[in-house]
Amino acid sequence: MNALWWLDPLLKHEIHYFAFAGSSWQTDCAWYLFSETLPKYHDANRALRLRDDGRGPRKILQEVVAVFKQHRRWPIVIDIDPVAEEQGFLDALLREGALQNRSRYPLYAYKATQPPLPPSPQVWVAAVPAYDEEARQIWVELQICDERTEEERQFWRAVAEAESRFSGCRLYLAYIEESPVGACDLFSMDGWARIDSVITHPEWRRRGVASALVTRAIADALAEGNQLVYLFTEAGGPAESLYRRLGFERLHEGPLHRHLLLA
Structure with a gap:
């Protein structure tokens, strides 16, 4: 079994759960959440599930930044999952001077x-x-x-x-x-x-x-x-x-x- 079998279902759940604060949409390269009523709530104003479509992480990050500027959101909040990290998005973000925040919140599942x-x-x-x-x-x-x-x-x-x-x-x-x-x-x-x-x-x-x-x-x-x-x-x-x-x-x-x- 794929060790990351849970990742896409989890990200889909994230998008739908945090829709309580705003709206969401998806592209081939990134998924977005934005809230008009809670613009400072980072969970509802972020990009996640970044994926390389062949243009490379740097080009896709430029596109993500443009979307945030269009929505007048600051700072630009980007979540990096294991697949995005493997594709080079973490290195690209750090080269752009991003502040790194390793999650202190592990994922737990009840399997019984x-x-x-x-x-x-x-x-x-x-x-x-x-x-x-x-x-x-x-x-x-x-x-x-x-x-x-x-x-x-x-x-x-x-x-x-x-x-x-x-x-x-x-x-x-x-x-x-x-x-x-x-x-x-x-x-x-x-x-x-x-x-x-x-x-x-x-x-x-x-x-x-x-x-x-x-x-x-x-x-x-x-x-x-x-x-x-x-x-x-x-x-x-x-x-x-x-x-x-x-x-x-x-x-x-x-x-x-x-x-x-x-x-």
């Missing part, structure tokens, strides 16, 4: 056919109905509970608002007794499911909240017939050991390395 055993019974998880505006707002506020400055809260609140209104995402809230204490979402498409935005309120950590959220999302993803459930997590962070305990296995060490062209 059954969800993990239910965690702590004191935590219960509910999917947020599309009509429940109050629950949606609670989900948004939980997403920014770790932000320290007002500027950060405003920025990430706007991102969470867009994500929470995306019809492709299923939102979850975790409760202890009647208090909402954590949140996450699930995006399913073409047999793949992505778990994202997992967060526990600081006052309720180490109570099994994240485990309960992820277990519920896995169960729903498998019940829908998805063949692979995946997520990204910070390498060496506390969540990484949690996901391993739940049965996730590392597929690749940071498959998308982000680079910024500032000039």
Whole structure:
């Protein structure tokens, strides 16, 4: 089996998931995401899946830069995957003076056919109905509970608002007794499911909240017939050991390395 069998399905999922913030389109040489409402949100304003069509990486990078200038986006954000790196795009970017940012977020996949055993019974998880505006707002506020400055809260609140209104995402809230204490979402498409935005309120950590959220999302993803459930997590962070305990296995060490062209 091709060692990178997962790469194109993953990139396709990236394009469709981050469409919650804007629009996307594809060419033979690059895929693009741009957001009119969140122009400073790098995940929704970037180029990915760069591929050499015979003109060479330098010519294609010039084309990518022109697209960003047309959309008035700065800096120019480009993700380099293993195939693009092998084709020489990384070397070409570094020669142009790009700031290199090796990903600290490895790709993890859940390959079992059954969800993990239910965690702590004191935590219960509910999917947020599309009509429940109050629950949606609670989900948004939980997403920014770790932000320290007002500027950060405003920025990430706007991102969470867009994500929470995306019809492709299923939102979850975790409760202890009647208090909402954590949140996450699930995006399913073409047999793949992505778990994202997992967060526990600081006052309720180490109570099994994240485990309960992820277990519920896995169960729903498998019940829908998805063949692979995946997520990204910070390498060496506390969540990484949690996901391993739940049965996730590392597929690749940071498959998308982000680079910024500032000039």
